[in-house]
Amino acid sequence: MAIQYLLILNRQGKTRLAKWFTGSYNEEERQGLIEDVHRLVSTRDLKDQSNFVEFHEGKLVYRRYAGLYFVMLIDFVDNELSVLESMHFLVEILDSYFDNVCELDLVFNFHKLYMIVDEIFLGGEPHQMLKKQVLRRLEYIDSISL
C-alpha cells in the first residue's frame, strides 16, 4: 500500500499542503494535477457519493472537512477504507494539536503541518498510528525547536 500524494486544498482550490511521495511528477505536472484533482473533487456530491473516485492511474480517496478537502491518490489494489481511516487519523491529530483546527491554523503553521504529516506518513505509508504517542512526540519536538 502506498499513497502517491497527499493534498489539502480549500474549496477555492488553494493548496494548503501538497506532499508528494513519489518523484514521478515534475513541478508543472504537479500544479496541473492539483488543479485537476480540485476540479474533480469539488464537483462531487458530499452526501450521495462515495469518497472514492477513479483518477488517472489510481483512485482518489478524499474527504471534506469543513472547508478543506483532504485528498490522497492510491493504487487500485490498495485498501480504500483503510486509507480513508488513516486520513481521518491525520485530521484527528491536527484537531488535537491545534485545538479545534481551522484552515487559518494550517495557513500560518504550514511548516508544522508538514512535520505532523511526516510523523504519521513516511514514503507514502502510514507508520505511526498511536494518537497519544504522536501528540506527545509533537509536543516534545516543539519544545526543542525553540
Next chain:
Amino acid sequence: MGSLKLFVKAVRKAKTIADERTVIRKESAAIRTSFRDPNLDQTTRRVDISKLLYLYILGEKTHFGQVECLKLLVLPRFADKRLGYLAAMLLLDENQEVLTLLTNSLDNDMKHHNKFIAALALNCLGNLASPELARDLYANVEEILKLSNSVYLKKRACVVAAKLTEKEPDLGDVFAPMIPTLLEDKSPLILSGTCHMIQAVYNYCPSFQPDMVKLIPKLIAHFKRIISTGYLPDYDVNGVTDPFLKVTLLTTLRTLAVNANCTADDQEQLNDILTQVVSNHDSGKNAAHAVLYECVKTIFAVNSDQSLRVLGVNILGKFLPIKDNNTRYVALEMLLTVIDHEPLAVQRNRATIISCLADGDISIRRRALELAFAIINEQNIRVLLREILSFLGSCPDVELKPYITSQLTICAAKYAPNEKWHFDTLTRMLKLSDNHVTPDILSSILALIMRCQDAELKKHVISNLVQAGLEDPAQYGLALVTVWSVGEYADLILGSNIEIDGQPVAVDENLLLHLFDLFSNNPNYSEQESTQILLYMLTAALKLSAKMHTASAIEQLRAFINLKSTDNNLEVQTRALEYKQLFMQHESSKQGLLARMPAPPIKEREGLSLQGKAKVAPPSASTSHSTTEDLLNLLDDDVPSQPQSATQQNNNDLLSDIFGGLSTKDTKNTNTMPATQDLSSNGIEGFKNSHLRVAFIPKQFGNGEATADVEITAVDHGVSIDRVQILIAVPKSQKLTITTTSGSDSLVTSNVIRQSLKVVGAAGSKLKLRVKLKYNANQSEHTDQFDFAKFTSTL
C-alpha cells in the same frame, strides 16, 4: 523584510490577483537578494527559507533556494535542521543533482545521538530516496536496524529500508537477511514496518522470494497473537484494535501466499486465521470494514477453500445494505471481481444488488448495474430484466443508457425463456430508451423480427410496436423499428385490434398513416434523427403501396413521397425521386420489388464493460465463419436490413478501419524488389488502369497456408511511376505477412515490383484480399483500391 506571519498575512490581504502577484514578486526578489548576502545571519536565513516554503506552497518558483536549504540543515540547532530538512524534502526531488550535496548531512545526522535528529534524516531519506542515495546511505539504515533500541527510529528505518530496496533492488542482499530477526520484535509498529520490508523485498528482489515465503508461519503467529490480545485502548480505532496493522499484515500475507512455494500447511493456517478475523470483526464501523474488506481481498487472491470464499461473498453481501456509500462502493467493486469465482454466492445477493440501482451515487449505480448484468442467467432473467428495465425508465444517467440497451439486448438474446418474452422485453426496452439505442441494436432487433417463423407471434410483436408507437411517438429507436416493421408486415396486422388507453382500436390503413404522421412531425427528434426516420418512412411508404388497397390511402402515400422529392436534404430527395419512379411501376413488377426482405443471420455481439474489463465473454465467432464463404468477415458488421444509406456508410467506415489499422504495419513491410526478369505475362490480373497493372501469381495453397506473389508493372512506360505502395488486408480470421524485398519502389528504374504474400488461416477457407494501391504518376498522387478473390485454390 518582516516575519513569515506578516508575509502570509500580506498575501492573504491582497484583494486582487494582481495585488497578490505584486506582494509575492516583491518578497521573492527580497529573498533572492538576501540569499546573495555572504554575511547572512542564521535567523534571517531561517525566516527566508520558511517564506520560500510558503512561496512553494503557492506554486511559485523556488529553485534558487535549493542550496540555501542545504546550508540550513547542516546547522547544529534542531529548529534549523527541522526547517532545512523540510525544505529539502519539498524543494528537491529524487531526480536532482543537488541531492548529492545532501549525502553528507544525511550520513552525519542518521548517526546523531539525538533520535529526533536521526529521525529527521531518516524521513528525508525515505522521501527522497534516489538510487544513488540508496547506495550511499544504506549502511546507516542497516546500523539503525541492527543497533538502535529506539522503536521510534527502528520503525522508520524499516519503512526507509523498504523504500531503498524498491529504488535499488540489489539492497535486498543487505536487508532481506535482517527480516527474520526484526520479526522477533513484538512491537506492533516494528512489525508493521517489517511487513513493508517483506513486501518490498518480495516484489523487487525475485531471488529472495522463497526466503520471504518461509516467513508466512511467523506472520501468522503474530497475527494470532494480535487477535487474541483483545482490547488495547491506545490502538483502538472505533472499536477495532489496530486496523492498520491488520490490513498491512493481510496484504503482506496475500503477497506471499500466492507464491507457488507456499505450502499446503501454510495455506490451511492462513485459511484458519482468515476465518478467525472474519468472525472477530462485526461490521458497523469503517475501521472494521477496512479489515473485513482486506480479508475478502485475501480470500479471493489466495487459494482458499470454497466455504471461505462463500463467507467472503457473504461479507460483501452484508456490506451492501449498509448506509455508508464507501462500504457499498467497495463491496460492489469487489463483487464484480469475484463473480467469476463464486457466481452462486453472488447470485444470492441479487435483491441487495438491485436495490443499489436506486442509490444516490452514480458510481454505485454503475457498479450495481454492471453486476446485475453479470449475474443474469436463465432462471433469473425475468426478474432481473424487469428491474433493469424499470431502472432504464427512471435512470437519470444518460451515459448509462447506451450501455443498458446494449447489454440488455445481449442478455435477452442469450437467456430469453421464450421468443414472445424476448420480443416483449425488446419492445419495452425500445419504449424506454429514447435515442440511446445504437443502429446495430436496432438492426439486430429487426433481424430477429424477420427471422421469427411464428406468424401469430409476429403479428403480436408488430401490434405491440404499433401500439407503443401510438402511445409515445417520441421514442426514436421505437419509431425506427415500428416504421420498418409496418412497412414490411402491415398486412399481418391490418384488420386486427389493439388496445389504446384501455379501448380496443381496429388497425386500419388510416391508423397506420396516422402513426406515420406522428413520427414525421415529431419535434422531439434532432435533425439527424428526423432524416433517418424519414428515410425509413419513405421505404415503408413504398412498401405499403403494395399492401394497402383503399384509393385514398394509396394517394396519401404517393403524396408523401411526392412531397419529399423536393426535400432539402439531398439523400431524402434522391430516395424520394427514386421511389416516385418505382411507385408508378406496374403492380406486377412492384410485387417482386417490394416483397419482404429475406431474414438475415443474427450477429453475435460482444458484451460491453463500463470499466474496460471484459465481463461477458462472447462465444467465439470464428468457428461459425471458417467454413463459409462469408464475404470478408471484415464486413460482417453490416446492418443487414436497413435502407441503403446506412449500410453504405458502415462499409466505408470499416474500410477506413481496416486500412487505418493496418497501413502502418504494412507499409513497413512493403518494400519492392528490383526487376530481374519480366514475369508479368503470367499470373491472374487483379487490377489494371492506365498506369499500372497488378497481377497475382498463386504459388502454394493448402494446409491452412497460402503463398502468392504480387507483381506490379507499368502499363504505359511513358509515364514515370514511383513511390508505389501496396497495402493489403485479409479477413480477420486470417493472418497476412508480406515479405521480402529489396530494391526501389519506382517503376522508372525497374519494370516490375514484386512482393510475396503469405496468408495463414483456417484450412479450406477462401482467400480474399482487399488491396489499396498508392503511387505517384508524373508527380501526382494516385490511390486505387480493389478486391481480389480470383484464386481458385483454398487455404
